[in-house]
Ligand SMILES: [Zn+2]
């Protein structure tokens with residue numbers, strides 16, 4: 001989960017149809033201008049410096065010629081798209097991308113599950129690479145620094161949420177790494193690409209102890225589960241249910257275990273039982289229709305639901321202790337409501353909650369926590385040409401557990 005709720009709301013009318021909203025109108029106009037140039041024309045745009053897509057000038061100011069894998073329709077194969085990353089602003093850094101994780105959100109976005117989007121669109125918000133250019137007043141990162149970018153590349157900085165470090169809940173709508181209106185008027189294009197230019201305040205330092213390929217999935221999936229685990233006080237002695245064990249869920253098991261909790265995994269895939277135990281789960285429950293969970297009644301202090309589609313929540317609420325919270329971080333189609341029995345929450349004063357990624361400092365804290373505790377995602381590296389196949393495997397629940405694009409590999 002990663003899109004700002006405002007993005008979702010803006011694109012739907014109450015009937016669930018795309019609304020004739022100014023933001024969407026804007027998206028059409030700017031993205032058309034973007035796409036209207038055409039990949040072939042963009043090929044002939046000369047960069048301001050002598051940089052090339054594969055060998056940028058380290059201290060050049062850009063713009064940076066780049067290429068990525070873009071979706072041109074909700075269903076079609078991804079195709080190469082040439083683009084230019086903006087010239088460095090004073091606080092920007094240019095990053096040569098080496099890896100980008102594949103998040104279920106990428107697929108939801110391109111398929112239009114979270115609202116209508118404009119094509120072509122490059123997705124990807126689990127970026128990792130090296131700094132190759134630094135703006136005139138940027139001071140946080142040097143050339144060659146190992147860095148990452150998650151789901152946001154900017155926010156208003158002034159609202160109460162931003163001031164409190166919750167840029168992910170910016171009241172004025174943050175700028176998402178892809179599919180958002182950027183400050184230069186274009187629609188942001190994500191990390192399935194060779195370069196990106198980002199304000200340094202939204203760039204995460206990757207510790208030397210962490211492999212860059214491992215960093216990407218932590219920047220969305222990792223912080224998406226870390227934030228609620230911390231928010232709801234997961235700690236030694238707490239019994240925690242992790243519902244669903246895919247990209248988010250497998251990291252939730254590792255993180256909750258590292259935080260000292262006793263973890264039980266609920267999965268629909270019996271072949272994940274051994275993995276769940278390897279990741280630290282004390283107990284694994286196969287979520288099958290009709291299974292008897294009576295011995296787990298009111299057993300859990302907290303439940304984190306990572307399932308990225310509508311499913312039956314009524315089976316899980318009675319597993320919570322009094323006052324415990326059931327938190328969702330996975331989101332399916334926005335038009336799908338996920339109803340819950342009227343009595344379930346009342347009986348033991350339970351709460352149903354949601355959580356959307358994490359703030360920038362929180363993301364840095366999570367990365368540092370993972371480096372310190374040697375927590376890494378289970379990844380399968382793929383080439384740029386292997387993304388379509390990887391998406392099919394994600395949808396077929398065959399990812400074990402995160403695909404990571406090796407940007408330099410074709
Ligand atoms: Zn994501």
Ligand SMILES: [Zn+2]
Nearest residue numbers: 156159162170
């Ligand atoms: Zn804000």
